[in-house]
Amino acid sequence: MASESTLTDGPTTDTNRHRVFNFSPGPATLPLEVLEIAKNEFLDYRGSGMSIIESSHRSKEYDAINEEAIALTRELLGLDDRFHVIFVGGGASTQFAHVPMSFLPEGKIAAYVDTGSWSAKAIKEAKHFGSVEVVASSKESDYTFIPQPGDFTVPSDAAYLHLTTNNTIFGTQWQSLPKPTVPLVADMSSDFMSRRHPFSDFSLIYAGAQKNIGPAGATMVIIRDDFLATAKEGLPTMFDYRTHTNKKSLYNTPPVFAVYIIKLVMEWLKEHGGLSWIEAINQRKQQLVYDLIDSDSDFFRGTVRPDSRSWMNITLRLPSEELESRLITEAKAAGFAGLKGHRSVGGIRISAYNAMPTAGIEQLVRFMADFRKSA
Amino acid sequence: MASESTLTDGPTTDTNRHRVFNFSPGPATLPLEVLEIAKNEFLDYRGSGMSIIESSHRSKEYDAINEEAIALTRELLGLDDRFHVIFVGGGASTQFAHVPMSFLPEGKIAAYVDTGSWSAKAIKEAKHFGSVEVVASSKESDYTFIPQPGDFTVPSDAAYLHLTTNNTIFGTQWQSLPKPTVPLVADMSSDFMSRRHPFSDFSLIYAGAQKNIGPAGATMVIIRDDFLATAKEGLPTMFDYRTHTNKKSLYNTPPVFAVYIIKLVMEWLKEHGGLSWIEAINQRKQQLVYDLIDSDSDFFRGTVRPDSRSWMNITLRLPSEELESRLITEAKAAGFAGLKGHRSVGGIRISAYNAMPTAGIEQLVRFMADFRKSA
Numbered sequence: 001m002a003s004e005s006t007l008t009d010g011p012t013t014d015t016n017r018h019r020v021f022n023f024s025p026g027p028a029t030l031p032l033e034v035l036e037i038a039k040n041e042f043l044d045y046r047g048s049g050m051s052i053i054e055s056s057h058r059s060k061e062y063d064a065i066n067e068e069a070i071a072l073t074r075e076l077l078g079l080d081d082r083f084h085v086i087f088v089g090g091g092a093s094t095q096f097a098h099v100p101m102s103f104l105p106e107g108k109i110a111a112y113v114d115t116g117s118w119s120a121k122a123i124k125e126a127k128h129f130g131s132v133e134v135v136a137s138s139k140e141s142d143y144t145f146i147p148q149p150g151d152f153t154v155p156s157d158a159a160y161l162h163l164t165t166n167n168t169i170f171g172t173q174w175q176s177l178p179k180p181t182v183p184l185v186a187d188m189s190s191d192f193m194s195r196r197h198p199f200s201d202f203s204l205i206y207a208g209a210q211k212n213i214g215p216a217g218a219t220m221v222i223i224r225d226d227f228l229a230t231a232k233e234g235l236p237t238m239f240d241y242r243t244h245t246n247k248k249s250l251y252n253t254p255p256v257f258a259v260y261i262i263k264l265v266m267e268w269l270k271e272h273g274g275l276s277w278i279e280a281i282n283q284r285k286q287q288l289v290y291d292l293i294d295s296d297s298d299f300f301r302g303t304v305r306p307d308s309r310s311w312m313n314i315t316l317r318l319p320s321e322e323l324e325s326r327l328i329t330e331a332k333a334a335g336f337a338g339l340k341g342h343r344s345v346g347g348i349r350i351s352a353y354n355a356m357p358t359a360g361i362e363q364l365v366r367f368m369a370d371f372r373k374s375a
Numbered sequence: 376m377a378s379e380s381t382l383t384d385g386p387t388t389d390t391n392r393h394r395v396f397n398f399s400p401g402p403a404t405l406p407l408e409v410l411e412i413a414k415n416e417f418l419d420y421r422g423s424g425m426s427i428i429e430s431s432h433r434s435k436e437y438d439a440i441n442e443e444a445i446a447l448t449r450e451l452l453g454l455d456d457r458f459h460v461i462f463v464g465g466g467a468s469t470q471f472a473h474v475p476m477s478f479l480p481e482g483k484i485a486a487y488v489d490t491g492s493w494s495a496k497a498i499k500e501a502k503h504f505g506s507v508e509v510v511a512s513s514k515e516s517d518y519t520f521i522p523q524p525g526d527f528t529v530p531s532d533a534a535y536l537h538l539t540t541n542n543t544i545f546g547t548q549w550q551s552l553p554k555p556t557v558p559l560v561a562d563m564s565s566d567f568m569s570r571r572h573p574f575s576d577f578s579l580i581y582a583g584a585q586k587n588i589g590p591a592g593a594t595m596v597i598i599r600d601d602f603l604a605t606a607k608e609g610l611p612t613m614f615d616y617r618t619h620t621n622k623k624s625l626y627n628t629p630p631v632f633a634v635y636i637i638k639l640v641m642e643w644l645k646e647h648g649g650l651s652w653i654e655a656i657n658q659r660k661q662q663l664v665y666d667l668i669d670s671d672s673d674f675f676r677g678t679v680r681p682d683s684r685s686w687m688n689i690t691l692r693l694p695s696e697e698l699e700s701r702l703i704t705e706a707k708a709a710g711f712a713g714l715k716g717h718r719s720v721g722g723i724r725i726s727a728y729n730a731m732p733t734a735g736i737e738q739l740v741r742f743m744a745d746f747r748k749s750a
Contacts, residue, residue, distance in 0.1 A: 026431070027631055043410055051410050089592065121612070216630055217630030
């Protein structure tokens with residue numbers, strides 16, 4: 001895999017391959033190199049005489065994929081073998097309930113930071129299982145910032161503290177994560193593996209695959225064994241995390257194809273240089289867009305407080321909805337798809353996940369600057 | 376799509392494409408025509424400039440897939456619009472808990488027929504939520520038969536009667552299904568869409584996709600609206616079936632790729648003639664194998680009572696484990712994969728799902744007859 005091709009991937013005049021720059025918030029763009037591997041071996045997975053989607057999850061082929069996906073996760077995140085890595089279905093939305101069902105015992109409270117729609121949903125589900133304390137929230141300010149780690153207190157006896165590290169809808173992201181005073185739990189769906197963090201500080205991390213690491217259909221859950229040991233006993237089999245950790249996600253049939261693509265994406269990440277490599281690229285990409293916004297902030301109106309700006313989902317408004325709608329339409333015609341903001345906030349949203357090439361951002365920024373001149 | 380190619384698909388001498396006959400019990404063989412379509416449009420889904428696995432689940436492309444998958448399900452099964460069709464993650468194993476969580480209220484009992492490992496697991500999970508009565512079981516006879524509908528009684532006030540229509544591990548299948556006296560619920564994972572039944576009799580049907588209709592990662596659930604109206608209220612959002620029926624599986628991100636393949640498989644079924652077409656093929660396929668077994672039953676020892684024989688998973692023993700092991704090894708070398716019986720029962724298992732071509736069965740039967748002669 002050549003890093004050149006990754007970073008220059010995008011719209012092409014090759015009549016055999018039409019490809020747009022896809023700024024969708026998720027499911028999202030994936031590395032073209034990964035897609036090409038998947039396509040090439042789709043009918044005959046590495047000499048097995050069948051597609052990987054026809055392969056038994058008990059086959060040696062899938063076993064190797066599963067083992068490698070677990071090993072790559074640990075390697076890329078710098079985790080030791082205290083951390084279990086599992087792949088389950090149901091999306092992060094199911095984890096909103098699954099986490100408190102397992103880790104919020106009677107008589108305890110769970111602490112949550114409310115930084116947007118996904119946090120709010122996680123809080124709502126936790127209330128089905130026990131007491132919740134929202135220890136910090138930016139709701140009153142329309143979720144335009146991330147509470148700073150020094151600005152709130154977590155009860156020392158909380159069962160856990162839950163964060164949403166990146167907020168796809170509101171375009172905010174934790175730039176530094178709190179140190180653990182109680183077990184840290186995070187929904188990292190939308191910035192997972194996009195930059196370095198002290199991941200070992202976390203007791204549980206979950207991430208829907210469909211932003212940075214793969215297609216929809218698998219959720220990765222990472223659980224440290226000391227936290228796992230505190231999980232409630234006696235739950236229905238599929239709701240007990242131990243069912244999955246004990247069998248390395250093979251208690252029942254896992255989402256084979258999604259895990260296979262996740263493994264390919266992690267190989268791509270590793271071969272290019274891992275999280276420090278992608279962090280530098282993502283840093284550069286967000287800088288290009290925010291520089292444009294800051295250079296003409298009367299026209300390109302960023303919606304969030306600068307210290308809370310997301311690298312993954314960059315949200316902005318133009319002076320009118322008519323201009324926003326025109327930009328989205330003209331951008332689409334020029335090969336930039338998926339720029340419409342979430343229906344709950346409107347405006348423009350530029351999702352710049354790992355697989356979005358720098359060239360895609362450069363070309364979009366140029367397009368937006370030209371649009372501004374002609375507006 | 377030509378029906379010729381479907382039925383003669385299999386091992387090939389074409390050096391560009393190596394393909395075995397895959398008798399795996401699931402994930403399982405899929406129609407080659409479907410795999411070829413998926414491969415051909417994998418990098419650019421119908422002119423969208425992106426892979427279907429990169430496409431937003433809110434895109435017009437995915438919306439069309441989802442709508443068509445729902446419509447095809449109703450059409451192939453002969454269901455009217457009282458029936459909701461949803462696609463969820465977590466496998467049938469999650470439904471084992473999800474069904475009683477929703478439909479087994481306090482003070483009622485749920486009736487279950489125990490026909491094998493999967494039934495037993497469903498019963499175990501139901502006990503987490505309420506009272507269960509096993510109204511019929513073949514456990515004492517090592518699950519070698521299916522209780523006949525006239526031979527057991529269902530309490531008239533049962534919340535529902537739960538069946539497993541086909542038992543992959545033990546090789547048994549309900550040849551005719553009971554008429555409803557209480558709401559009928561069935562796990563149809565391993566014979567779904569393989570033959571005709573009065574599907575409208577069922578209040579709820581669930582099926583993991585990875586046998587007859589697609590890859591692992593999606594479970595189809597069909598719920599009749601009168602039964603849905605009785606579902607418990609106040610459950611966590613993702614455990615309330617209404618969350619999914621109200622949004623046509625788009626409340627959260629669905630398993631996009633799995634649903635896409637399921638839709639292609641159902642198009643393949645419909646274009647060839649639907650369930651009556653595949654039923655005739657499946658009838659012929661199982662007949663070929665059971666004829667071989669019956670022609671030499673001292674050597675090929677069928678493990679189940681003839682009236683309960685599965686068309687989908689044909690289980691047999693040879694006179695010794697050494698012979699079984701030899702047959703599996705030699706078959707594999709000859710291009711017949713996945714014939715090993717489940718570890719809990721041993722022996723040989725021939726899974727003959729919808730996408731297994733008749734030619735695959737014909738060639739396997741010839742191979743087995745030759746093996747017998749040389750044994």
